[in-house]
Amino acid sequence: MLLWEWAWILLCVWTPKPFNPWRLLILRIFGAKIHGSPFIHQRARIQIPWNLEIEEGACVGDRAHLYSLDLICLGKECIVAQEAYLCTGTHDFSIETRPLVTAPIVVGANVFIGTRAFIFPGISLGEGALVGACSVVTRSVAAGAKVVGSPASPIS
Numbered sequence: 001m002l003l004w005e006w007a008w009i010l011l012c013v014w015t016p017k018p019f020n021p022w023r024l025l026i027l028r029i030f031g032a033k034i035h036g037s038p039f040i041h042q043r044a045r046i047q048i049p050w051n052l053e054i055e056e057g058a059c060v061g062d063r064a065h066l067y068s069l070d071l072i073c074l075g076k077e078c079i080v081a082q083e084a085y086l087c088t089g090t091h092d093f094s095i096e097t098r099p100l101v102t103a104p105i106v107v108g109a110n111v112f113i114g115t116r117a118f119i120f121p122g123i124s125l126g127e128g129a130l131v132g133a134c135s136v137v138t139r140s141v142a143a144g145a146k147v148v149g150s151p152a153s154p155i156s
Contacts, residue, residue: 004030004049015042027052038074041082051088055109070102070121075109081133086119108143 007030012023023040030049036056044060046052051068054060058074061082066072069089080086086105091098103122107113111125114133125131126143136150146155 001048008046013042017042036076061115069100071104073104073106075107075111075127077109078107078111078113080107080113081115081117083116084113084119085117086113088121090121 032049033053038054038058045065048068054074055076057077067087106124108127124140128144129141130146132148135152138151
């Protein structure tokens with residue numbers, strides 16, 4: 001983990017946007033499963049790259065945070081906007097020691113996750129779903145659905 005932290009800081013954070021292939025190479029070296037040519041912003045934060053799978057055309061924006069204690073799968077052409085937070089870890093508060101609990105996040109093709117949205121562990125976002133800015137997604141979202149708010153609820 002420490003090696004990954006330093007590698008991203010020293011080799012990627014300073015790179016301009018056209019250096020995306022270089023950032024993808026570094027992610028691949030650290031075990032990310034990358035298909036095609038997605039875009040990862042140089043200031044995106046990826047906690048554990050070996051728990052990331054990202055498809056062709058997906059985009060992870062400026063200061064988006066992929067807290068990948070468990071698997072995060074980003075489908076084709078999906079967009080994770082700036083400062084969005086995908087969180088695969090939490091704690092079991094029903095147990096006194098509050099052990100860590102993780103669950104994967106699966107984002108379908110052509111999904112849009114708005115600025116500063118928060119996605120809870122274990123969530124699936126169906127193909128073509130839209131998550132509004134600053135929304136807090138506590139339940140999976142069906143394909144094509146549009147959700148906004150805190151907690152996120154469907155709109156037409």
